[in-house]
Amino acid sequence: MRTDPRRSDIELMEQREAAAMLAADITALDAIWDDQLLAYSTANVYARKPILLEIIRNGRLRLRSHQRRTIEVTFEGPIAIAIGNERSDMIGVAERLACSYMNVWVQRSGEWKLLARYVGRLPADTIPPPSA
Amino acid sequence: MRERVSERAVVLVVDDDPDLLEVTEALLDLRGFAVLRARNGAEALDILSSLSSKMPCVVLLDLMMPVMNGWDFLRRLRGNSSYDQLRVVVLSAVADDPPEGAVSALVKPVDAQKLLDTVEQYC
Numbered sequence: 001m002r003t004d005p006r007r008s009d010i011e012l013m014e015q016r017e018a019a020a021m022l023a024a025d026i027t028a029l030d031a032i033w034d035d036q037l038l039a040y041s042t043a044n045v046y047a048r049k050p051i052l053l054e055i056i057r058n059g060r061l062r063l064r065s066h067q068r069r070t071i072e073v074t075f076e077g078p079i080a081i082a083i084g085n086e087r088s089d090m091i092g093v094a095e096r097l098a099c100s101y102m103n104v105w106v107q108r109s110g111e112w113k114l115l116a117r118y119v120g121r122l123p124a125d126t127i128p129p130p131s132a
Numbered sequence: 133m134r135e136r137v138s139e140r141a142v143v144l145v146v147d148d149d150p151d152l153l154e155v156t157e158a159l160l161d162l163r164g165f166a167v168l169r170a171r172n173g174a175e176a177l178d179i180l181s182s183l184s185s186k187m188p189c190v191v192l193l194d195l196m197m198p199v200m201n202g203w204d205f206l207r208r209l210r211g212n213s214s215y216d217q218l219r220v221v222v223l224s225a226v227a228d229d230p231p232e233g234a235v236s237a238l239v240k241p242v243d244a245q246k247l248l249d250t251v252e253q254y255c
Contacts, residue, residue: 040241041151041155042151043149043151043152043154043155043156044149044151044152044225044240044241044242045152045155045156045159045241045242045243045244045247046241046242046243046244047159047243047244047245048243048244048245050245051159051162051244051245051248054162055158055159055162058162060158060161060162061158121151
């Protein structure tokens with residue numbers, strides 16, 4: 001089966017978004033995130049774009065390291081669904097964070113925007129580093 | 133935004149999920165609230181009894197918890213007249229309506245904005 005040629009676009013956006021998170025780059029995140037972005041986690045709380053930007057702007061979520069590995073991407077029309085895993089170190093938090101995630105991307109006027117995100121926390125030693 | 137730490141309104145969050153406690157504290161901190169955390173109803177009662185002056189303006193209470201669940205916490209709380217003015221908002225997946233002794237209920241998963249709006253309504 002041939003790989004969808006758009007897969008590399010999504011993988012690029014996934015890494016761009018991860019880099020913007022690491023840098024707490026509000027301008028980049030504002031551009032990458034769709035205005036309808038909905039983010040949900042195993043904490044049983046979901047949030048929309050304005051609050052997410054506010055959390056990062058106020059320094060409540062600052063990452064010292066953030067590695068994302070996209071495992072699979074599937075497409076349906078202008079929608080792309082990416083799943084993968086992440087390892088992060090937060091500033092001020094001793095414990096390393098590991099999670100699996102699902103990102104939903106939507107193509108608007110030729111640009112991919114992050115529309116929805118689900119994050120499931122995993123035991124910290126679950127995911128090996130990308131180089132392993 | 134509340135500015136002086138000593139004057140920050142306090143919210144007591146009672147939940148056995150450490151992730152929820154962490155996220156909720158981060159959200160409430162955005163709006164200037166100080167947060168006290170308890171992992172069950174018994175811990176919450178201990179915290180309340182240890183407070184000499186400033187009581188929380190609201191308690192966010194899960195229902196399904198080990199040691200002492202939210203319903204038992206509410207019964208104990210409402211049996212003590214010292215806490216008559218203490219408002220409790222239930223935050224649970226099992227209650228669409230507030231149980232007796234609570235002023236409001238939020239259903240998990242909860243919208244972060246709705247959670248903040250609800251707390252600000254009572255604080």
